[in-house]
Amino acid sequence: MFEAPDYDENDFNSWNDAERMAYHAYELYEDGQMNLALAQLKQAIGINPINSAWYFNAGLTLDALECFDEAIEAYQHALEISPDDPEIINSLAVDYTRTGFYDLAIETFEQIQVLDPSFEPCYCNRIITYTEMDLHEKAEEMFYLAQLINPDCPICFYNIGNSLFSRRNYKRAVWCWQRTAMLEPTHPQINFRIAQAYWADGNRPLARLHFLDELRLNPGDKDVLLDFGIFMLEAGEKESAAEKFNRILELDPDFAPALFYLGEMALAKDDQAQAIHLFTRALKHDPDLPGPRFRLAQLAIDADREDDALRWLKTECTLDITDKDILLAMGSLLMKLGETGYATDCFLQIVDEDQKNIEAFALLGKCLAAQEEYCGSCQFLEHAISLGSKDPQVYADLACVYIKLGQLAAAAKIIADARHLDPKNKDIKALARVVRFQILDRNLRQRWLNQIMFRLRLLTAVYKCKIKRMIHRS
DSSP states (O other): OOOOOOOGGGGGHHHHHHHHHHHHHHHHHTTOOHHHHHHHHHHHHHHTTTOOHHHHHHHHHHTTTHHHHHHHHHHHHHHHHTTTTHHHHHHHHHHHHHOHHHHHHHHHHHHHHHHHHEEEEEHHHHHHHHHHTOHHHHHHHHHHHHHHTTTTTTTHHHHHHHHHHTOOOOOHHHHHHHHHHHHTTTTTTTTHHHHHHEEEEEEHHHHHHHHHHHHOOOOTTHHHHHHHHHHHHHOHHHHHHHHHHHHHHHTTTTOOOHHHHHHHHHHTTHHHHHHHHHHHHHHHTTTOOOHHHHHHHHHHTTTTTTTHHHHHHHHHHHHHHOOOHHHHHHHHHHHHHHHHHHHHHHHHHHHHOOOOOOOHHHHHHHHHHHHTOHHHHHHHHHHHTTTTOOOOOHHHHHHHHHHTOHHHHHHHHHHHHHHOOOOTOOOHHHHHHHHHHHHHHHHHHHHHHHHHHHHHHHHHHHHHHHHHHHHHHH
């Protein structure tokens, strides 16, 4: 929480001391000494607490330190003094976006639009907010409004490029980021973003060139080195990838993602002891890093330590994991360990983001069947097949659910489809026999029941005749 310390004016010769501190804070800020700059600003504000510019500068310094909640408070103090300053309002709205208060950010940007419709940053920065909200049409609307004011704003092109990238429109994203690079060649990580877009679009040669361009400008950028290492790992360039990850550790020995990927490489070489060491180190330095616990769980299962594996996986489930392949693998391991509830959560997270993921729907159906929730299981398995699943096991799983629901005719039909997909599968043949026997048994029982009912009706009719005769005789 941002609070300027209380100072007695008598502790200083005059308010000139405050001006001197504020200027010194600016020099420290420019020199990258953010904490010292902030301390100087707080002292200046303590002497003269009605200078909105100093609160604003404190907010900028706190932003540089990524203390966004405190920066918001600093900007709010500045606005109490200068309520119509668009620069302050804009910075406040940007921090509302950074902290996830998107509706408040939009409302704050709109205040600027009313005060000064020509203030281009209120449109430019709103592109980011709408992109975060997945309102990409609104993001494009802001882009074109900003273009009417400043058609050569490099940040506008950068921001709308992010929107296009998140929509997987990689070619247009590249074009926008190339415009940014042309308008502002020193824009941070611009070649890196272009490399990522080319990589995502499958153009590996151009991606490589832009990775190299970025590293020539910023050879110590750990994010770039990490992604370039992963890029090389995917290409099978293991030695080059390892060199990039080790270069990161030279710069920062505690950089957990680099430790994790070196652990992945050790695991690929079947050096389990080294892999465990690296995964454990990664967790020590970043307990919230997705991946290491999952790998440690796999290694624990291989060592028949299921309790340890389950502990690792349950903790992994509490993290913010978005990679669908990892979620699928985690869910499958949890199913193997009998934890169908946790597994269901993994698969549901996938289908919430990807409504056409056949494997996730199929595994969801299997999980629910294991929990004896056969109606829900039936719906998910049927949906997996409707999406185009050609896995005979999915058909067999659905047949088992139909049997549980007493729908033997549907079970027989889906088993026939499964046998068509895999005629030699012994398990499916055995399941087909089970269905035939159950249908035969049900038919026999129905026939036996019909015969009994017929005899009962016949016997009833005979008794009725005898009763009628007795009545007539009397």
